[in-house]
Amino acid sequence: MEQGHIDALTEIVGDAARVITEPQVVQRLSRDFYWYSPVLRKLLHDKTGEVVLKPLNVSEIQAILGYCYAHDLPVTLRGAGTGNYGQAIPLHGGVVLDVERMDRIDAIQPDGVAVCEPGLRLGVLENEARQAGWELRCYPSTIIKATVGGFLAGGSGGVGSVSHGGLRDFGTVRALEIVTMEDEPRVVRREGEAVHDILHAWGTNGVITRIWLALTPAVEWSQCSVAFDSFAAACDFSERIATSDSWTKRLVTTFEWPIPSFFAPIKECVREGKALIFFMIASAQIGRLEAEARDAGGIVTYSGAYQGLRTIPLLSDYTWNHTTLWALKTDPAYTYLQTGFNPATVRGQFLQLKQRFGDEILFHIEFMKKSSGQVVPGAIPIVRYVSEERLNEMIDFCREIGVSVANPHVNNVEGGGRYRPDNVQLLAKQRYDPKGLLNPGKMITFKPEGAELESVPAR
Numbered sequence: 001m002e003q004g005h006i007d008a009l010t011e012i013v014g015d016a017a018r019v020i021t022e023p024q025v026v027q028r029l030s031r032d033f034y035w036y037s038p039v040l041r042k043l044l045h046d047k048t049g050e051v052v053l054k055p056l057n058v059s060e061i062q063a064i065l066g067y068c069y070a071h072d073l074p075v076t077l078r079g080a081g082t083g084n085y086g087q088a089i090p091l092h093g094g095v096v097l098d099v100e101r102m103d104r105i106d107a108i109q110p111d112g113v114a115v116c117e118p119g120l121r122l123g124v125l126e127n128e129a130r131q132a133g134w135e136l137r138c139y140p141s142t143i144i145k146a147t148v149g150g151f152l153a154g155g156s157g158g159v160g161s162v163s164h165g166g167l168r169d170f171g172t173v174r175a176l177e178i179v180t181m182e183d184e185p186r187v188v189r190r191e192g193e194a195v196h197d198i199l200h201a202w203g204t205n206g207v208i209t210r211i212w213l214a215l216t217p218a219v220e221w222s223q224c225s226v227a228f229d230s231f232a233a234a235c236d237f238s239e240r241i242a243t244s245d246s247w248t249k250r251l252v253t254t255f256e257w258p259i260p261s262f263f264a265p266i267k268e269c270v271r272e273g274k275a276l277i278f279f280m281i282a283s284a285q286i287g288r289l290e291a292e293a294r295d296a297g298g299i300v301t302y303s304g305a306y307q308g309l310r311t312i313p314l315l316s317d318y319t320w321n322h323t324t325l326w327a328l329k330t331d332p333a334y335t336y337l338q339t340g341f342n343p344a345t346v347r348g349q350f351l352q353l354k355q356r357f358g359d360e361i362l363f364h365i366e367f368m369k370k371s372s373g374q375v376v377p378g379a380i381p382i383v384r385y386v387s388e389e390r391l392n393e394m395i396d397f398c399r400e401i402g403v404s405v406a407n408p409h410v411n412n413v414e415g416g417g418r419y420r421p422d423n424v425q426l427l428a429k430q431r432y433d434p435k436g437l438l439n440p441g442k443m444i445t446f447k448p449e450g451a452e453l454e455s456v457p458a459r
């Protein structure tokens, strides 16, 4: 990037400490957890932005985007950089807009809606919300680091989803404001259904600057782990708890052996050769859960009160996509998939996958509620990476046998499996980023300066 642009952007920001040009730091702040995927590792290892800006408020963002629009400079948003698909990695250089300094909670409203800025850490919001008698409906296992804006633009669900669905379900995101990438960047408010234009669009169609996030009343939680001789028995018991409305739960995670052997810091929870379930369950129900687990043939290997995110051990640190991290720490040849199973056919589908791929696939199940209200087994299986061809063969086979796959080894919104079939994210990009300067290359169906603009319905 020409020095003239850097000087002009520094003047706009008005504080050289919030303009980073040192190549090593810029490179670090241009990265996320893309290296989970051997395919993306190859594709993205040399990509970087050219300057990092850390705005403090909406007017600064408007001024930065206005300048970048006028000079055709790409802008890629960054929260905490914990995304897994290289979402936050600039493919075409330019500005990395790091919103970590915009981290205010404006209000936790009496109706249980938090109003906040995008750089706020989810863990801070959870702690503040609990003080006020509320808690997050769902959060990624990266809660301590991840930001609210990054979760909306790049995440999908996590702890809590077994009861409250994913981030995009049940009106959890009530409203948001974005700044557009135009000649004169505007602040646009999206609410209700219209938030879906922006959710999971990887910062390609607007900069999220304010969020209205629905919470749920806080619960006193306990955690426990239960070991079963077989994965089938663990699946049966976890499904029973996950799908019954009579249990108040935040987490039901089931692991096939040897996945529990990867959890080095919590050996006390693990039993050699056995499948394992981790629960977060209302404290009032923990005694009954343990009794039912024993009746079903399980061994309760750990039980304790949950005292917030600093609880040790914090079982959620081993769930969702943290499970893959523990596998990678054990053996860098592992990677993962994101799959959805049909509850009626899941056992047969597990069997078919095992028959075809053996120990190349290890099952890690996360139960989650769909927007229909049904609780289904989602899975983030650990996969032993042999080659890209073999990985694609596994993905194709999953789809053949009716297992849905959100492919985490692609670097565009459309390919990742959470792109809306009604194209609302693309239509929003045409409206709010007509030159295609926001995170360019990540929404591959977008064509800059298209005639299609005229056919985009006004909103």
Ligand SMILES: Cc1cc2nc3c(=O)[nH]c(=O)nc-3n(C[C@H](O)[C@H](O)[C@H](O)COP(=O)(O)OP(=O)(O)OC[C@H]3O[C@@H](n4cnc5c(N)ncnc54)[C@H](O)[C@@H]3O)c2cc1C
Pocket (backbone or CB within 6 Å): 032, 033, 076, 077, 078, 079, 080, 081, 082, 083, 084, 087, 088, 099, 118, 139, 140, 141, 142, 145, 146, 147, 148, 149, 150, 151, 152, 153, 154, 155, 156, 157, 158, 159, 201, 202, 203, 204, 206, 207, 208, 209, 320, 321, 322, 325, 439
């Ligand atoms: C160990 C591990 C476990 C994980 N577990 C989960 C999980 O349980 N559930 C889950 O959903 N994800 C999970 N993830 C992925 C990731 O942690 C979450 O999606 C997280 O919410 C991303 O937040 P972030 O602040 O790090 O976002 P970033 O990675 O910084 O950004 C994510 C995307 O959002 C865009 N973006 C960031 N801020 C804005 C903004 N203000 N406006 C517009 N676009 C913006 C970025 O450009 C990027 O495309 C996991 C990742 C790891 C490494």
